[in-house]
Amino acid sequence: MKNLLSFLFLVVFCFAGTAQTTKPPFLKYTNSTWVDSVMTTLSPDERIAQLIMVAAYSNRGEEHKQEILKLIEEQKIGGLIFFQGDPASQVKLMNEYQEASELPLLGAIDAEWGIGMRLDSTISYPFQMTLGAVQDDQMLYELGTEVARQVKRTGLHLNFAPVVDVNNNPNNPVINFRSFGEDKFNVARKATAYMQGMQDAQLLTTAKHFPGHGDTDTDSHYALPQINHPLARLDSLELYPFREILKEGIGGVMVAHLNIPALDSTGVPSTLSKPIITGLLKEQLGFEGLIVTDAMNMKGVTEGNEPGVVDKDAILAGNDLLEFTEDVPKAIAEIRKAINAGLISQKEIDQRARKILAVKQWVGLNQYQPVAVENIVEELNTPDAALLNRRLMEAALTVLNNKDNILPLQELEKRRFASVSFGRDQKTPFQKTLDLYAGMTHFTVPVDATEEMVSTLRNQLENYDVVISAIHDQSKFPRNSLKFSEAALELVTELAEKENSVFAFFKNPYVLNKIDKIEEAAGLVVAYQDNDVAQEVAAQLIFGGVGANGKLPVSVGEKFKAGDGLDLEEKIRLSYTLPEAAGMDSKLLNSRIDSLMNVAIQMKATPGAQILVARNGKVVFHKAYGEHSYFDTISVKKDDLYDLASVTKISATMPALMKLYDEGKFQLDGTLADHLPKFKRSNKADIPFTDILTHQARFQSWIPFWKNTLRKNGSYRWWTIKKDSSARYPIRITNDMYLHRNYPEKIVKAIRKSPLREKKVYVYSDFFFILAPRVVESRTEEDFASYLQENFYGPLGAETVGFNPAAPKYKIVPTEYDFSFRKEPIHGTVHDEGAIMLGGVSGHAGLFANANDLAKLLQMYLNGGEYGGKRYLQQETLEKFTKTTFPDTDNRRALGFDKRRPNSKGVVNNTAKDASEASYGHTGFTGIMVWMDPEEDLLYIFLSNRVHPTRENHRLYSLDTRTNIHQVLYDAIKAEKTS
Template identity: 60%
Template sequence: MKTKIVTTFLLTLLLGIAVKGQEKVTSPEFLKYTNSKWVDSVMKSLTPKERIGQLMFVAAYSNKGIEHEKEILETIQKWNIGGLVFFQGDPVTQVKQMNSYQKQAKTPLLGAIDAEWGLGMRLDSTISYPYQMALGAIQNNNLIYKMGTEVARQIKNTGLHLNFAPVADVNNNPDNPVINYRSFGEDKYKVAQKSIAYMQGMQNAGLLTTAKHFPGHGDTNTDSHYKLPQINHSLERLNNLELYPFKELINAGLNGVMVAHLNIPALDASEKPSTLSKAIVTDLLQNKLGFSGLIITDAMRMKGVTNNNKPGIVDKEAVQAGNDVLELTQNVAKAITEIENAVKNNSILQADIDNRVRKILAAKQWAGLHNYKPTPNKNLVHNLNNANAKLLKRQLVEASLTVLKNDDDVVPLQKLDTLNIMSISIGDSLTTKFQKTLGLYDNVKHFNIGNDINPATIDKLKKAINNHNLILLGIHDSSAFPKNKISFSNTLLKFIEGLPFNKTVVTYFKNPYSIAKIKNIEKAKSLILTYQDSKTTQDIAAQLIFGGASANGKLPVSIGSKFKAGAGLTTAKKIRFKYTLPEDAGLNSKTLNSGIDSLIQQAISNKAIPGAQVLIAKNGKVVLHKAYGTHTYSDTTKVKLSNLYDIASVTKISSALPALMHLQDANKFSTEKTIDDYLPYFKGSNKAGIPFREILTHQAGFSPWIPYWQNTLRKNGSYKWHTIKRDSSARFPIKITSNMWLNRNYKKKVFKAIKKSPVSDVKKYKYSGLVFYLLPTIVEEITSTNFVDYINANFYDKLGATTLTYNPEQKFSHSKIIPTENDFLFRHSTIHGTVHDEGAAMMGGISANAGLFSNANDLAKLMQMYLDMGTYGNEEFISKNTLKQYTSVQFPDNNNHRGIGFDKPYLIYKGENSNTAKDASKESFGHTGFTGTMVWMDPKENVLFVFLSNRVTPTRENRTLYKLNTRTKIQQVIYDAIK
């Protein structure tokens, strides 16, 4: 007895200062209903036994079938329990069950769930937000508040009213087996701030909350689910640290506290769990800290409280201690009987029971249960997973990313043309989402190793490591939750520890505490923490490395002696594409996705195209990147995002044109000069003296095209002996097909045909591709460099556009390349892996008129560089002034709408006969291609549109794509989605 008196005295003394600070305690809002008419009427309707029943909350599952439902219904009807705590299952079944349970309940049920990181913690088909440790790294607490409002919306939409969150424990024990990653961290101030943000977000959105695990479960190495942990800290330490977040939450209007099963001698000298301790629940929480809201026990089936305590009796003791709600009572009948007997012998006062029931009913009224209506479940899964909810998850993940090291500012990666990159994913034997996203930015050689690494694999990896100058290492977590442990074999661990960290960027997808168990990892060139392993964290971490995302997270816990809490570097802002959701760029995802999907499906159904790739970006954010259909109509091979299409005339603005702009910036080319200035061969011709400004805007009067291939044929359809042979040789080295080889001098014949072609005296818009056959040679004459080498070195390699290439079959298998036409006139075969345009084919596949292949993603990088007025990846390719010149209308007075090389909107919109959507701005520019391709950029809205297809399959006579006007209709959908 003396020990208890001393403890109480010291507790009062030490908390005295804190109590003075409690004068501004904000009472929970729901308490205003404690004596409302509805609460009064319900109280009058309840028998003493039914009032006790209101204190009981039992476990409910939506995946245990009909027998479990019957058991719950029987409990509700027999004991008039106060509420249900839902666990595993699915949202639709949960709503149906809760509606059914409410219908049978005499008193409306309070529905609760333990959803610390959202419904995904318990229910399938729902969203899991980052664990609280990841949230602890976030610097903007408004994001955490926003998460609170969204979690509240989702929980309420599943028929529930109370979330057992936030976790307010200060985790300062790395070996804590039960809190750990569930805590905001080790800094009490930040734990308090973030707990309040999460709590207020939920409560302001109409959800009851419960901060836990009072009085602080952060410094234990025992899991209270299995054993009663003991905390042997002094009163002063407890008051200054463990209790601090709870005091701040109480001051901020917290409406619920969950009491943990802990043995804390400094607060109660008996060996009772804190849940059963009057000194802790009543004297400390209510009287000293002034908390007047709902007090809820931790689960009464946990061994931390059930060991050595009998069912029923333990519940009675929890009520005697001062708890309002008994969570997951093991035996409702025994609990009610014991409490009933305690009331009869005055060890529990009926007035206390009534006051607690009023408090519970007041919470129910605040939650709207006085006007209960069944919860609808129509479109529930879609509503729970709406675009804004998904976007919030991505925003939270990005904001949590923590860069602990970044020597020489290696992240984000720059100068891609100097890097030879390999990725190694540890702990996952299949190509990871992390690796797939890395591949969107550059050519990355991927390696995957599991825990069973063998010497042969190690040797292979060591050779690869020697051949690459940058390693992107992903260390993954195969466990369901990020525990503080390393389960790698000694062989694998030694392999990791022996890596050349001076050229390695490490992305750590595991619990940050476990970093302390890996030697040398702190020597990495860059070290990135994601706190957990998921497709979202992998995706965004990969984007961070290449500059599609940025990081400013701060480490919420210390990692041994390697890194202290608060560590974290800020990386450069976005410098390359960010792959994200439409809402992230201000577009409506439903309008965008459904509109484009339906138009593509219409085109495929009408056999306008067998398949397509579409990429849309706004503000440098890729908001749609999809592949549709199949390679051909007769093929079942689905189009993948990695497949290459023949981009046809889009080559015009993707090859020689950027080279000319680049050379103009270097004062080596001018649009005011003429063909014969750069190709003396044309001096004296009808094309001499015509400036490139006129030629590249199709203003020069050149002929549209020349069927060069027809000159190879005799009248009987066979090839002239000096033009094409069936086999290659020194004289016939130019491959057209595997059994068609062109004479090495035929290029001269093409140039001669262009030189001799007529030129109209009338200077007006007349589309011509002739000069584009000459441009590669002009670039070579100016630079003394092979044309392909020049554009690779100055553009494609730097952009990471690894599929943007000529003659793709030299680099890629045919399975990766989409076929085009079945050519029965010239090549007498299916065109697959080589350029569709006959003239370009006869130039060895290398022309500025056509010849380039690409997937949508790589082509988009070049186009985004244009849209960003010459810069991409923190590198300037072309000056802003030059790009503005080339993308501006040059001869509007002559009714010519073209820019220099670029197509532009018609000067007057012509409805469906226009070349762009009606909402495309006059500043926009782009190009289309004969194979059904289109790229278009609009600086006014900062929008990029890439459309790749093979509408010429199986024949170029198929013009249905034009009749349907699919491409410009898709373009209009983009503007509609912005509206």
């Protein structure tokens, strides 16, 4: 007796003054009219049954359903906890079970990281350890409200979450990544925010696993863990988050199966311990809410305890709700025996039944309505829900090392990049995302890599300046385990010690302690778990598409401490995300663009296309449609190359001229004669570049230069083209056509001697842009293509943008079948005849690119001349060149760029009607359109090969596909603003 009194005194001393300050929200209903009325209808045993919740599954078939229905109809159980299945089946079953029950059933689920924890076809949000790295607790509140919406949409009312255990044992096999971490303050803040989000959305929650399951190395599913800490330690650490979340009004607490001698020396599991539940939780901590057992089928409580009897003991200990009772009739009978024996009163049972009923009223079950099954998967997987998942993964990214500011990676043109994915045997989403930023060679190292495999790879990696390594998991759950072969681990260590090593870690952070020298990596990013979203955002971080401010939620041996993490806020390149992240409606954007493209392809306006949309520096739409041609089955891929045709003007000529303008080497009041001496005595000698670039220089629109190579009978003039290449005929037109070396000069001469038009009005002309490479070369002493590569495409990471692509043909989309000049299909070389006669390099046509790489250049324009942490052009220059030069005339053009074209009635027909007057862009003969709107920071790229198989196909124009899609972008912005 003396020892017991001493124990109770110590408990009171340690835990006094911690009563709950905000009451659980349902308590106000314990004596409501509805609860009173229900209680009068229940027999004593039915009141006991309200305290019982059995396990239900939506993937176990008819026999299981009948078992549940029998328990509902015969035993009058109070609730169900759902486990594995799918959302539609779960809703159907819950509706059936509710219909069969005389009283509405309380539905629960373990949805610690969302309903994806249990149900397929749904979102799994980041694990709690991942969330422990997030610095904005408001995001946890948002998560709570969204999880509540999804749980309620599936017909349930109670979430057995959050986990508030402080995980200070790296070897904890059951909590670990399910905890917010080892910092009790962080755990308390995160758990409270998550709880408040759920309960504010009318979903009841339970803090678990009381009194703290974080410092165990035994899984209570299989045995009873023992915690041997003294009371003072338990009070200051394990119990701290529980006290804090109780103060904020959490509705429930789940009790763990633990043996804690300092709290109960009898050795019984805490679930069955009256000193722990009644003495500590209820009396000392003052908790009045719902007390729930952990699952009553777990070995931690069932070992040595008989079903039914163990449930009775849990009730005697002070629990209100029994989760996963295995023998319901026996449990009710045993509790009845306890009442008859005076171990517990019927009044106490009634009080607990009232709690259950009060919860049911609080969640709305007093006005129960069946839950609709229709559209449930779509309604669960909303764009906003997916965006929240991505935002949380981004916010968790933790940079542990950034030596010499290696991140984000820069000087792309000077470095050779390789990536190595450890633990994978095929290209990963991480590696595919890296490809969006720079040229990259990829390698994989399987878990069981042999010494021979590793040795070969080691030699290959010597050829690269920067190696980006990814450490992948072999499970969807980030456990503290590492299964790599010794050879693979040795290579990881070697790479970590190299000067320019970057690592992305997709495993439990505790595993860092199992890898030698990993802490020496120049760049080290922890993403905490291994899924597609984590891989994508980590790759974006490495190249500056997203920032990072996550902090490590646990310590990693002596290598890193909880709270470590470097801020990397600068976002210097395009990111890749969902439309809602940029204020656009994804449903409208996707459905309407898909519809317009399907019509275009069905009507044979174009065989296929690439479309990219970016807003606020975020790529929110990037799709490939259709096939390369009408005659094959090669589907268009997002990295295929298209002939940009006249978009070359603003993607090659204009960046070069604007840069020279910044450097004082090109003046807008200058003339061709200033750069090309042969034009000094021509009729074009005095025409200023302002007129030339706005197409009002009185130039002829074009000359079909290629026709001068033909005789009247259609054969080639002997001095122009030969079948074989030679020093005199070096310019390749096709494999059987080589043009005379002097022919480009003949083209220049023809332009020089061409007559001028009578009136100075807008007439679109290619002439200057054909000459532009010579103008640029006159001031740079470099060939045009090299100048662009060195000053723009290379530094931008725009690997595919360039002339005369070296990519294999299956990566290049074909254009026209040329029956007139080349007499073969055009595939892999420029479509424009004049450009191919200039060796494929011209300022009016000749560029090839995919949409993603072209976007880097165009986004640089929208950024005011900056991209990737580098300034390419002055903002003032871009503003000058992209505004209408002669606004008081009928000439809409900017300097080299096209502008909106309203007709006499004010109707715009070359862009979206809602495009701003500040917007600018260009189109291309092959079916290209690019447009930038600085007022909306909106970028639109449409790449197609409408000229396949013939340029006479004008359906893309008659359908107005490009501009109709352009308008969809503005509609999507308006729709999101009003949603």
